[in-house]
Amino acid sequence: MAARVDAGAGLVPPDRYAELDTPVALVELDVLQRNLGGMAERARRAGVRLRPHVKTHKSTWIARLQIEGGARGVTVAKLGEAEVMADAGIDDILVAFPMVGRAKLERLRRLAERVNVIVALDDLDVALGLGEVGRGLARPLEVYVDVDSGLHRTGRAPGAASAALALEVAKIPGLRVRGLMTHAGQSYGARGAAVERVAVDEARALADTAAALADGGLSELELSAGSTPTAFFCEAAKAAVPSLTEVRPGTYAFNDVNQVTIGVAEEADCALTILATVVGRQATDRMIVDAGSKTLGGEAGVGPGHGRVKGDPTVQIERLSEEHGWCRVPPGSSWKAGDRLEIIPNHVCLVPNLVGEMVGVRGGRAERAISVEARGMNR
Helix, strand or coil: CCCCCCCCCCCECCCCCCCCCCCEEEEEHHHHHHHHHHHHHHHHHHCCEECCECCCCCCHHHHHHHHHCCCCCEEECCHHHHHHHHHCCCCEEEECCCCCCHHHHHHHHHHHCCCEEEEEECCHHHHHHHHHHHHCCCCCEEEEEEECCCCCCCCECCCHHHHHHHHHHHCCCCEEEEEEEECCHHHHHCCCHHHHHHHHHHHHHHHHHHHHHHCCCCCCCEEEECCHHHHCCHHHHHHHCCCCCEECCCHHHCCCHHHHHHCCCCHHHCCEEEEEEEEEEEECCEEEECCCHHHHCCCCCCCCCCCEECCCCCCEEEEECCCCEEEECCCCCCCCCCCEEEEECCCCCHHHHHHCEEEEEECCEEEEEEECCCCCCCC
16 A cells, blocks of 8 residues: 655745745756766666767756766757757767758758767758768768657668668768667657567667668668667667667656656656745645746646656646646645745656756755756757
8 A cells, every 4th residue: 555645745845945946947966966877887787888868958067977977979859959069078979850951951061070970860862961061071971870660750660661761871972871770759658568678679670770781781880779768678678689789868867757657767766856836825725836837848748747746646737827837736735825846847858948047956955056058959
């Protein structure tokens, strides 16, 4: 039987973070370090390289922590993030998004002149544009061919279809096919042991494509898998598919309600929370907090509600307006205006891009500001 939780158990004591105004994103530094170290150690045991996705935190300070902990370069979602990371001295960057259009290609050329860049693609026309960039560089531009391992968002089907594209890309002057990549986003629909099966299937999709490419003369490729849920099972994936070389998790740095619901993390592993204030108790069963969709992101997530109150499952965040969080509370609870609580976001990757700055905390006290330099870098 689950332990009883008293209504109001999530109340943050008045003297805790008293100097901070709300809403504010808190990062528990000890939890962050534990999360980063745990994934780095998992990758080491598996014998795969860790190339973390920095779209989760968008912070150069956290990216450097990841690299200092053993990560080999970083992954970014957009070219703007890559430019920020390069400006911070990070010189090995995978842009896991197709580069299309003259403006982007010119920015990519300038970036590739100063750091090592790999670009993802799944379309021959996109590859032709990248080839023009590569021919203007001192060395060929490296690319990962995106393989669809089941999400059906980007990538060609594994095996022959992706191999055929990769062989055509390899013929384009100015390009070098460095490897294959995939993102098993369907893992967010799995639970428990099923996530491990997705991780193994993800790796096999890459290996099947690599086998087809070997017949065409392309070999010794990087095989790069990417999602936080499947990265937790990279040891099983590597055991099943020894040719797997790289994993690209992002959310693991902070974790969130989605990861807890899937079963790869616990509430204690969630490093980022939103400190919010109750601004009114409008009814016996309802209160409003000062964190809405412009702070929490508004994504429903894989579980009920719009976030989870740390330490108190009796509070349900039922709805978000732009600046209001609508909370259902037990009628007998003592919540009142001025009380503060911490909310674990459903999808934490949205939060840094909204708040712009996070506060690193330890032992109930603010320790450092964490800038989000890549905030808004969505182009």
